[in-house]
Amino acid sequence: MLCEMCGKDVASTSRVRIEGSVLRLCPDCARFGKPIDPPPVPAAVRSIPPPTRYGGGASRSATGPRRMEERDLYVEIGELELAADWPKRIRLAREGLRWTPEDLAKKLNEKKSIVLKLESGGFHPPDDLVRRVERLLKVRLRADGSTPTA
Numbered sequence: 001m002l003c004e005m006c007g008k009d010v011a012s013t014s015r016v017r018i019e020g021s022v023l024r025l026c027p028d029c030a031r032f033g034k035p036i037d038p039p040p041v042p043a044a045v046r047s048i049p050p051p052t053r054y055g056g057g058a059s060r061s062a063t064g065p066r067r068m069e070e071r072d073l074y075v076e077i078g079e080l081e082l083a084a085d086w087p088k089r090i091r092l093a094r095e096g097l098r099w100t101p102e103d104l105a106k107k108l109n110e111k112k113s114i115v116l117k118l119e120s121g122g123f124h125p126p127d128d129l130v131r132r133v134e135r136l137l138k139v140r141l142r143a144d145g146s147t148p149t150a
Contacts, residue, residue: 005029082130083143087121093137094119108132 001013003026013024018033105112117123
């Protein structure tokens with residue numbers, strides 16, 4: 001077997017931890033770290049059941065293995081579908097309050113160019129910006145019927 005530190009070909013190596021790494025080392029190099037003997041036995045081979053940690057309930061092996069299921073987050077939270085005329089709704093609501101694009105931008109803590117792009121439909125706004133605009137202008141921009149969150 002080869003020592004993973006010095007590269008010598010030796011009859012046997014031992015597992016040693018050196019600065020957080022576990023290496024198989026010859027007896028000469030093993031003095032630089034802490035020996036890890038005997039090696040830990042995997043849980044599947046262990047004959048003694050592990051102690052129960054939480055109130056004596058059934059162990060994981062008795063209830064069966066836990067399975068990881070793939071989740072589609074867009075299904076869980078619901079994707080925000082904007083109405084077809086959402087840029088027009090923003091402009092009309094802003095004009096109804098007699099605000100300039102600069103006023104709306106200040107109240108949204110955004111740049112004036114963002115407000116102008118919103119009103120022209122120049123880009124698709126992120127969900128948090130849609131919620132802030134709906135809340136500030138008291139207008140619904142989503143067509144799926146969901147209500148704005150407070």
